[in-house]
Amino acid sequence: MSSDLNEISFSDSKEGVMPLSDGKVISNYLESMFRPDDELKELLSIAKGIIYADSVSLFLNTDGSMRLRYSTDEWSRVLPSDKGLLNVCFTGKKPLISSDIDSRKLDAGYLKKDKISSVIAVPVLDGEFPLGVLTADSARYHAFSSADREILETFSRQIVRIIQRERVLPQINRSYSGLKILHEESSTLLSSLNMDVIVESLLSGAHRISPSDIIFFVSKGPQFEIVAAKGLRFPDKKSFNIKGTLLDMSVKNRQAVYISNIKNYRSPILPFKTDISGSAFILPMLYEKTLLGILVLMSDNMDAFGPNQRELLEVLGNQAATSIANARFHAEIERLAITDGLTGLFNHRHFQERLSREFDRLKRFLEPLSLLIIDIDYFKRINDTYGHPVGDMVLKGVAGIIKKTVRNIDVSARYGGEEFAVILLGTDARGALNMAERLRKTLMNAKFTIEKESLHVTASIGISTCGDGSIKKEEFVERADKALYHAKQAGRNRCILWDEMLCRE
Numbered sequence: 001m002s003s004d005l006n007e008i009s010f011s012d013s014k015e016g017v018m019p020l021s022d023g024k025v026i027s028n029y030l031e032s033m034f035r036p037d038d039e040l041k042e043l044l045s046i047a048k049g050i051i052y053a054d055s056v057s058l059f060l061n062t063d064g065s066m067r068l069r070y071s072t073d074e075w076s077r078v079l080p081s082d083k084g085l086l087n088v089c090f091t092g093k094k095p096l097i098s099s100d101i102d103s104r105k106l107d108a109g110y111l112k113k114d115k116i117s118s119v120i121a122v123p124v125l126d127g128e129f130p131l132g133v134l135t136a137d138s139a140r141y142h143a144f145s146s147a148d149r150e151i152l153e154t155f156s157r158q159i160v161r162i163i164q165r166e167r168v169l170p171q172i173n174r175s176y177s178g179l180k181i182l183h184e185e186s187s188t189l190l191s192s193l194n195m196d197v198i199v200e201s202l203l204s205g206a207h208r209i210s211p212s213d214i215i216f217f218v219s220k221g222p223q224f225e226i227v228a229a230k231g232l233r234f235p236d237k238k239s240f241n242i243k244g245t246l247l248d249m250s251v252k253n254r255q256a257v258y259i260s261n262i263k264n265y266r267s268p269i270l271p272f273k274t275d276i277s278g279s280a281f282i283l284p285m286l287y288e289k290t291l292l293g294i295l296v297l298m299s300d301n302m303d304a305f306g307p308n309q310r311e312l313l314e315v316l317g318n319q320a321a322t323s324i325a326n327a328r329f330h331a332e333i334e335r336l337a338i339t340d341g342l343t344g345l346f347n348h349r350h351f352q353e354r355l356s357r358e359f360d361r362l363k364r365f366l367e368p369l370s371l372l373i374i375d376i377d378y379f380k381r382i383n384d385t386y387g388h389p390v391g392d393m394v395l396k397g398v399a400g401i402i403k404k405t406v407r408n409i410d411v412s413a414r415y416g417g418e419e420f421a422v423i424l425l426g427t428d429a430r431g432a433l434n435m436a437e438r439l440r441k442t443l444m445n446a447k448f449t450i451e452k453e454s455l456h457v458t459a460s461i462g463i464s465t466c467g468d469g470s471i472k473k474e475e476f477v478e479r480a481d482k483a484l485y486h487a488k489q490a491g492r493n494r495c496i497l498w499d500e501m502l503c504r505e
Contacts, residue, residue: 036166040070040159047155048072050336051148053136054114058124058159059086060132066090066109069132077113084109089121089133095149096121099142108137118143122152126160134159147341154336158329161288165322193330199228202295202320209316210297210309213276217247218293224271232274232298240271247271247294250282254291256314257282261302270296279304283317287325295320340414342392343399351413351421358423359473368467370424370432373480374402374439377458377492379418390450394457397448405439421480429465429499436461436495444493458493460484465499 040058048056057071059080066080066087080086086109089096101108102117109121116137124132134156136144203214213231217224217240224247226238242248246269250257259265259280269280278300285293295317297305305313338350346354358369376382376398383391395418402412402420411423424432440459448455462484466476479498487496 036162037070039162043155043158043162044070044072046333046337047134047136047152051120051136051144051151051341052138053120053143054138055112056134056136056152057110058132058134059110060124060163061090061130066132068110073112073114078110079112080110081107083107085119085121086110086133086135089123090130093123093125093128093130095123095153097144097146097149099144102141108135109133110135112137115139117141120144120149120152122149122156124156124159124163126164131160131163145341151336151341154332161322161325161329193327195324195327198320198323198327202316203228203230205316206295206297206313209312210281210299210305212297212299212304214298215270215296216293217242217296219291224294227293232276234270234274235272242271242294245269245271246280247282247296250284251291251294254284254286256284256310258305258310262298269298274298276300278302281305281310281313283313285317285321285324287321290325292321292324340399343396343414345399345403345420346411346413348413348416351411351415351423354411354413355423355473355477358425359476362466362468366468367426368428368431368465369476370427370429370463370465371476371480372422372424372432372436372439373415373462373477373484374398374420374422375460375462375484375488376418377460377488379457382455382457386450386455390448390455393450394448394455397446398443398457398459401442401446402439405442406435427465428467429463429497432463432465433495433497436463440493440495460487460492461495462487463495463497465497 044056044058047053055071055073055078057073057078058069059066060069061067065082068078068080071078084107085096085098085101088109097118097120098104098106098108099118101119102115108116108119117140118138120136122134123130124134134152136148136152138144199216203216206214207230213229215229215232215234216227218227220239222241223239224242226234226240242251244267246257246259246265246267259269259282262269262277262280269282276298278298279302280299281297283295283297284291285295295313297313299305338346340347355371362369376394379391379394382394395414399412399414399420402422406412406422406424409425410427411425413421413423415421422435424435427435440461443457443459446456448457462480462482464476464479464483471479483496483498483501486501487494490496
């Protein structure tokens with residue numbers, strides 16, 4: 001093994017000297033592409049909408065005092081202090097929720113013109129080091145849940161990434177013969193949130209820096225999956241275990257590995273055979289401590305990758321890793337924006353948007369559309385008897401049963417409170433009634449365990465169907481609501497189809 005290691009060098013990052021003119025050009029370019037203030041404003045505005053807060057504010061610690069960086073409220077109306085819940089969250093480095101600040105006469109740690117009754121405070125941490133606090137407040141009592149806190153923690157982690165990029169941005173400005181390539185490829189990497197575009201730009205830039213065969217793996221748990229390649233042939237299978245390969249060594253050391261002469265290395269470079277026998281450069285794609293993937297460049301020529309090329313590839317790889325992490329975060333934000341935080345189903349707003357789109361389709365395609373509105377019977381008794389945590393457990397359980405029972409193409413949503421809705425695509429009245437009955441029986445037979453006690457619930461379901469777009473969306477929903485009301489009045493734990501209810505009347 002020692003003879004093998006003589007052929008391997010781990011790349012170390014080097015500080016290059018940059019001519020002022022080159023540095024200014026690339027610096028101005030990157031600063032124009034990356035606007036941290038705009039990103040923070042957009043991020044806080046999205047957070048405010050998702051958790052229904054009156055305002056969301058970011059406070060950063062500067063010279064030992066908390067300073068407001070940005071708030072969705074007017075700047076002049078939010079004044080931080082160095083005490084109260086803001087300081088408790090910052091010094092303790094732990095999130096907190098307070099639902100009755102007004103009545104308990106607590107100090108939020110900042111002042112604003114409008115009343116504050118509920119507050120979430122989440123530390124903004126760079127590793128273990130606190131940078132500041134992200135807060136959300138509302139004039140409503142008990143306005144926030146633990147799910148809202150978790151959402152705000154997700155936003156806090158992205159804020160750290162923005163601040164880190166803001167700090168290290170000048171370090172990206174390096175002067176080499178490949179500066180123009182890095183300049184051009186960074187344009188796409190910095191501006192795109194599309195994974196396919198980012199990966200294509202990464203391979204294009206790497207090939208321009210060092211023409212060679214290239215392959216890119218993404219991390220999928222213990223496996224690594226090939227998502228893109230240039231020149232290099234690989235088997236039909238795309239997922240591999242890299243144990244025993246040089247890739248594994250690179251991943252374990254969390255550093256780039258350069259093999260100047262593959263012929264003298266006994267262990268395989270890749271988890272499959274290749275004809276290339278010259279040199280290889282392997283770059284683990286890391287963001288913070290998370291391994292996102294591995295970029296591999298291989299050449300038939302020995303000593304094919306010079307120091308300047310390797311360092312440019314590392315800079316490009318670091319930028320690509322940041323872009324990939326941002327793309328994944330953006331996808332998660334989009335998911336949060338349409339998802340109910342407690343149940344994981346679509347929220348009411350997305351339900352309405354999807355239903356509107358399906359009604360637009362009815363004007364072009366004559367196929368049936370059905371709607372189920374599901375209400376848990378006597379849900380208030382559950383909350384009053386066992387408490388809200390048990391009520392939340394039941395809501396999650398019912399949501400899980402609905403998701404497993406309906407088809408993947410159907411749209412399941414939390415309609416509000418203990419009510420759920422399911423849009424059944426391409427389903428007529430009879431099919432909708434069958435699905436509703438299947439759901440009702442599954443819920444009735446389900447068991448919810450509370451310590452040593454078992455709890456059973458039932459549900460009433462109202463159903464409406466439309467096949468030609470002859471009615472408006474609002475009437476379609478109203479029919480299901482009326483059918484649900486009829487099911488409740490008739491004794492609960494039953495499914496009522498609006499058409500049949502109309503015939504009975």
